[in-house]
Amino acid sequence: MERIYLDHGATTGVAKEVLEKMMPYFSEVFGNGSSQHFFGREALEAIDNARESIAKNLNCRSTEIYFVSGGSEADNMAIKGYALAHKDKGNHIITSKIEHPAVLETCRKLEKYGFEVTYLDVDKEGFVSPKDFEAAIKDTTILASIMMVNNEIGAIEPIKELAAIAKAHGVVFHTDAVQAVGNIPVDVKDLGVDMLSLSAHKFYGPKGVGVLYKKNGVKIQRFLDGGEQERNLRASTLNTPGIVGCAAALDLAIAHMEENNKKTQEVRDYFVKRVQELIPNIYYNGPKDPSKRIPGNSDFSFIGIEGEGILFHLDLHGIAVSSGSACSSGSLDPSHVLLAIGIPMAVAHGSIRFSFGKENTIEQAEYTVKVLEQTVKQLRAMSPIYEELLEELKKNV
Amino acid sequence: MYNEEVINEFQNLQNVGFIENHNAYGKIGNAACGDIMEMTMYINPETEIIEQVAFRTFGCAAAQATSSRATTLVKGKTVQEALELTNKAVVDSLGGLPAQKIHCSVLAEEAIKACIENYLDRKAGKVSNENEKPKMV
Numbered sequence A: 001m002e003r004i005y006l007d008h009g010a011t012t013g014v015a016k017e018v019l020e021k022m023m024p025y026f027s028e029v030f031g032n033g034s035s036q037h038f039f040g041r042e043a044l045e046a047i048d049n050a051r052e053s054i055a056k057n058l059n060c061r062s063t064e065i066y067f068v069s070g071g072s073e074a075d076n077m078a079i080k081g082y083a084l085a086h087k088d089k090g091n092h093i094i095t096s097k098i099e100h101p102a103v104l105e106t107c108r109k110l111e112k113y114g115f116e117v118t119y120l121d122v123d124k125e126g127f128v129s130p131k132d133f134e135a136a137i138k139d140t141t142i143l144a145s146i147m148m149v150n151n152e153i154g155a156i157e158p159i160k161e162l163a164a165i166a167k168a169h170g171v172v173f174h175t176d177a178v179q180a181v182g183n184i185p186v187d188v189k190d191l192g193v194d195m196l197s198l199s200a201h202k203f204y205g206p207k208g209v210g211v212l213y214k215k216n217g218v219k220i221q222r223f224l225d226g227g228e229q230e231r232n233l234r235a236s237t238l239n240t241p242g243i244v245g246c247a248a249a250l251d252l253a254i255a256h257m258e259e260n261n262k263k264t265q266e267v268r269d270y271f272v273k274r275v276q277e278l279i280p281n282i283y284y285n286g287p288k289d290p291s292k293r294i295p296g297n298s299d300f301s302f303i304g305i306e307g308e309g310i311l312f313h314l315d316l317h318g319i320a321v322s323s324g325s326a327c328s329s330g331s332l333d334p335s336h337v338l339l340a341i342g343i344p345m346a347v348a349h350g351s352i353r354f355s356f357g358k359e360n361t362i363e364q365a366e367y368t369v370k371v372l373e374q375t376v377k378q379l380r381a382m383s384p385i386y387e388e389l390l391e392e393l394k395k396n397v
Numbered sequence B: 001m002y003n004e005e006v007i008n009e010f011q012n013l014q015n016v017g018f019i020e021n022h023n024a025y026g027k028i029g030n031a032a033c034g035d036i037m038e039m040t041m042y043i044n045p046e047t048e049i050i051e052q053v054a055f056r057t058f059g060c061a062a063a064q065a066t067s068s069r070a071t072t073l074v075k076g077k078t079v080q081e082a083l084e085l086t087n088k089a090v091v092d093s094l095g096g097l098p099a100q101k102i103h104c105s106v107l108a109e110e111a112i113k114a115c116i117e118n119y120l121d122r123k124a125g126k127v128s129n130e131n132e133k134p135k136m137v
């Protein structure tokens, strides 16, 4: 059975070219980047080159790049680090209801420490409104964190506009760009953001390595106490192979972005069109305008059936996807993102994200649509609520 | 995460459907919570043996597999025997479930209990014998 990977939003495999560049840094050039002898200097040189290369790709200085263990750590470091360093200036933080848990849970933790957090609503397509954002800013606001691209519905948020508003009010602006970097152009100067998080494994780089971009002059508290690595803000011996891989993957992604996106979007658009043609009573979640969502993302809710059931049927047919249902996560509530865009609770349980990548083909999309059509039919036939849920929803339109 | 037995049951669900001439009906769960199980039975009034049983489920793979297995475990049994079926017995019969999925198996046990209580209520004249129209809960 052919195995079809449609979960690029979760992670991607390390590209061969990237792996090749990483290999020497495991056993040959294994020195500690902080050591003064030549083993260490060799490692440091590779790290410095990676830092330069990433800085160039993001349009910033290499001194503004901090290597961390991934997107989650970058988010934690930016938000906690800034809030704790500036709590004498104010205690208010603005974020959105659709952030990744790495941001949401960080903000919740800060609420326990006495910070006040505003979680902005989003519209039906998942966009934060710049008007709402500006209205939420008050005298005590010190920090805002709004994601650049949502990981479930692929919505590209108006970061440039939001960052400009924040700047005009003297509020520092962080963006979680984990789903953006490598998928769409990201230029920190053009965006006007103060801090930005990225994670290598989302763009064919290795897992366990990410970057926090922090504009020079923006003060944050040291995140990981210990040695003086990363300008004394994040202790721990630098992950040389991971860092080299992160830089190589970003280079590769940017070099081929246009052609990859063209192909990925073609397959995604074909899939979305076919699903809408063949399967009735569904919601296509997120932006309808393909230019306002990243090229690989699509997300559907199938009325009357539960997502995990769909996921495992697809799995048995060799198709890998993600589900926004509660039963996949072990919690009782379905995806907070889908609830935030107004999908009814019972419907949100029946949601699947299909996230395409550069290696997917139209044939794979067509096969998936066919399997999906069968699966949905089969599960609806055994659903005790399909008919009544449909009626209920019609009444409420 | 699921063992082979569970996956096999999920792929070959038994007793899916709705028994039109049922004399026992149970529905458990909540769409908002993502799990609903509906069970219909025909119980022989003379022998009190469950002659036919069918289920419909809105729920995850574990919910589907446990409802299916629960129906096969009670089919041909007496009402009294079926009331003694525990969710643990269903889970054991499937060779175990991941910890966070155990609550799905509770639903199967509850659906059977609700179904049989409905039968006993009918027998006692407490509810009408009309076919229930599945209602949104």
Ligand SMILES: Cc1ncc(COP(=O)(O)O)c(C=O)c1O
Pocket: A009, A010, A069, A070, A071, A072, A073, A075, A100, A102, A147, A149, A150, A151, A176, A178, A179, A199, A200, A208, A210
């Ligand atoms: C939007 C977003 N932020 C943060 C993360 C966390 O990144 P990591 O897994 O590298 O910690 C992810 C990925 O899961 C994500 O999609």
